[in-house]
Amino acid sequence: MSTNPEDAADEEFDDVAARRLLELGRREEELRKEFRLDGPDWERMSVSHYTAYSAMLYEDRGWRQLFPAVPAEEEARTDLRDVLLVRAAGAGELGPRYARAVEAVAGGEDQVIVGDDVYRVVRVEQTVIMTGHGPQPPQPRDQEFPDVLDERPAPRGPGDALED
Structure with a gap:
C-alpha cells in the first residue's frame, strides 16, 4: 500500500483485508470478555x-x-x-x-x-x-x-x- 495520499485514490479497496480486520476485532472483543482483568479474588x-x-x-x-x-x-x-x-x-x-x-x-x-x-x-x-x-x-x-x-x-x- 502506498503512503502517498495522491496514490490512495488510485488503489482499490481490499474487501478481503477489511473483513479480516473486522473479524480480528470481534475476536479481540471476545477475548477481552473471556479474560477479564477485574475478576474478584x-x-x-x-x-x-x-x-x-x-x-x-x-x-x-x-x-x-x-x-x-x-x-x-x-x-x-x-x-x-x-x-x-x-x-x-x-x-x-x-x-x-x-x-x-x-x-x-x-x-x-x-x-x-x-x-x-x-x-x-x-x-x-x-x-x-x-x-x-x-x-x-x-x-x-x-x-x-x-x-x-x-x-x-x-x-x-x-x-x-x-x-x-
Missing part, C-alpha cells in the same frame, strides 16, 4: 509455584533479604558474591574474612559467616494466582522490593574492572 482456582533464589543476611534484628529473587541459583550466588566484595572493600580488619567468604560462595557454599553476620543463599517460593479469568494481574496492594534494601552493586559496564 474469591475466584481463585489454583496456585502455580515456582522457585527463585536470593540471599539473606541474619543481623542482630533478624533475617533480611539482600536483593530481589532471581531465577537461577548461580545468579543469586554471583549477586551475593558481589555484595560481599563491596562489603570487603570497606571492612578494615574483616577484609580477609570477607575475601574467604567470597571464595566460599563462589565455590558453592550456601552459608558464610563474617563476624556476627550470617549470609545465606536461599530458595524463594513464588506463586502465580490463577483465577477463573486466567493469571491474576498486578493489584493495588502489591509492593515492589524496596530499592533501599537492594544491596547489589550497581551494574558494571564492559570496561569496568572489579576493585581489589
Whole structure:
C-alpha cells in the first residue's frame, strides 16, 4: 500500500483485508470478555509455584533479604558474591574474612559467616494466582522490593574492572 495520499485514490479497496480486520476485532472483543482483568479474588482456582533464589543476611534484628529473587541459583550466588566484595572493600580488619567468604560462595557454599553476620543463599517460593479469568494481574496492594534494601552493586559496564 502506498503512503502517498495522491496514490490512495488510485488503489482499490481490499474487501478481503477489511473483513479480516473486522473479524480480528470481534475476536479481540471476545477475548477481552473471556479474560477479564477485574475478576474478584474469591475466584481463585489454583496456585502455580515456582522457585527463585536470593540471599539473606541474619543481623542482630533478624533475617533480611539482600536483593530481589532471581531465577537461577548461580545468579543469586554471583549477586551475593558481589555484595560481599563491596562489603570487603570497606571492612578494615574483616577484609580477609570477607575475601574467604567470597571464595566460599563462589565455590558453592550456601552459608558464610563474617563476624556476627550470617549470609545465606536461599530458595524463594513464588506463586502465580490463577483465577477463573486466567493469571491474576498486578493489584493495588502489591509492593515492589524496596530499592533501599537492594544491596547489589550497581551494574558494571564492559570496561569496568572489579576493585581489589
